[in-house]
Amino acid sequence: MYANFSESEQQFREEVRAFLRDNFDAELAARIDSHDGYKAATIEWQKKRYDKGWVAPGWPVEYGGCGWSDTQKYIFDNELAAVGAPDVPPFGLKMVGPVIYTFGNDEQKQRFLPGILSGDTWWCQGYSEPGAGSDLAGLQTRAERDGDDYIINGTKIWTTYAQYADWMFALVRTDNSGKPQQGISFVLIDMSSPGITVSPIISIDGEHHLNEVSFDNVRVPVANRIGEENQGWTYAKALLTHERTALSGIGYCKHTLSRIRSLAAAENNGGQPLLADSDFQARMADIEMELMALEFTELRVLAAVANGGAPGMESSLLKLKGTELQQAVQSLLYDVSGLYGAALPGEADLAALGHDYGYGARREYMFGRACTIYGGSNEVQKNIIAKFGLGL
Incomplete structure (x- = not known):
């Protein structure tokens, strides 16, 4: 192209x-x-x-x-x-930023967009809850109106980098009378507000990316609501299309494949470089061809956005295939690491191979199991594609 x-x-x-x-x-x-x-x-x-x-x-x-x-x-x-x-980081620039400049008022744009651009304000996403993950419409974190404030109570979970965040953009329930998708509002929450507790969740890779965030009578000004009350589901769907496009991971896959090629060229496999093995070459070729196809799909989405459109069902395609390819690349890297994949940080074997070869390969593989779940599970993405792409 x-x-x-x-x-x-x-x-x-x-x-x-x-x-x-x-x-x-x-x-x-x-x-x-x-x-x-x-x-x-x-x-x-x-x-x-x-x-x-x-x-x-x-x-x-x-x-x-x-x-x-x-x-x-x-x-x-x-x-x-x-x-x-x-x-x-995507939470400000690729997620809440587009929602604010699309649906926010002038005061909100002037207040929040400069800090998102400069990096002076860090954001996290308050969507998933203990009882509402892929079924996001089942969220129960409650925001009750009290004059010019909302009083928020509830819990968000799997909140990436909440320990660093200055602000959270969150979905909260402001009305229970209609369908689950109705009665949800989109609010911006100052993470220094009294009543917020951030509890770490250590993931399978042994790292602290994730958190549980609880709200105990947290006051949030109504002025921090984006758009109309009870219309947050509309804004959330717009954000999710941007998020899912960002989750395709094409650049990550390209860079990791380059690393794999270099490592496999140096790795001994029965007296020959692993890179010369025909089965290994076939695995590399399959991933590279699928990655190329995904890249051109992303380019078509970018072209549509540039012409005034918005990413729609295509964002689900990018998320679905992109995360599957990320897992394929991580599995290949882990396989190349062989026994070194069992090494722990600081062990002698790592010194000769680089700090991220053995332990890092396992860490990427372990945490990568989650990428087909977060941002809307791939099973949900298949339903979206079937409904809006195939008319089923």
Whole structure:
């Protein structure tokens, strides 16, 4: 589709490469990947892109977007993946930001969008609850009106990076009288508010990504509600299409496949490099072909958005296939690691192979089992595709 870039596009690619050489290196990557330095290093990386004006490619120009063509977005994503540079955290820029500039009022846009762009304000998502995951309409966190405030009580769970967040965007129930999808409102909650408790959940990879967040008579100004009361389901659906598009993980898969190729070329398999094994080559080829097909699907979605549309059923396709490919890539990396996949941090075997080869391969494999569940389980995505794509 983009076999031959125009001269201006080639110049843009060189500009991106120069920016990455000057602003992203192994030291910054290591700090982003660390426990203690994650937030500070990630903010530093976001501010570098913000200062360049390259932090929100998908946003309209009037709200701080880049004004890039689909080809430029494609080039930028590929160059990020080529050097292993992470994207910025999605919760502000790819989730709540588009909801605010689409459905929020002018005061809310002026108040929240600048901090989302600069990285000065960090967000988390308050959707899932102990009794409402893929069936999100079953949420029970209650918001009762008290003058100019809502009083919120309930619990959110699986809340990624709530321990770092300054704000949460959340779905709360403001009316129980109608269908489950009715009576839900979309509110922005200051995480420093009295009555909020964040409890860590240690996931299967041994890391602290997730949290349970409880609300005990938490006061939230009605002015922090996005759009109309009881219409939050409409705004949530718009957000989920953006979230699911972001979950395709194409850049991650490309970068990990590059790592796998290098590792397999060095790994001994019966006196020959593992990369020379025909079965291994077939597995690599299958993943690469499916990844290419997924990438072109994402490009079509980007083109539709650029022409004033919104990601619809296609976002479910991207989420479904993208997360399956992420798991296939993680399984391949884990297989390449062999016995080193059983190593623990600090063990001698890791010194010769790199800190993320054995233990890191297992960690990615373990946590990757969740990617077909979060953001709406893949079973739910198949139902959406069947209904809206196939008319079943």
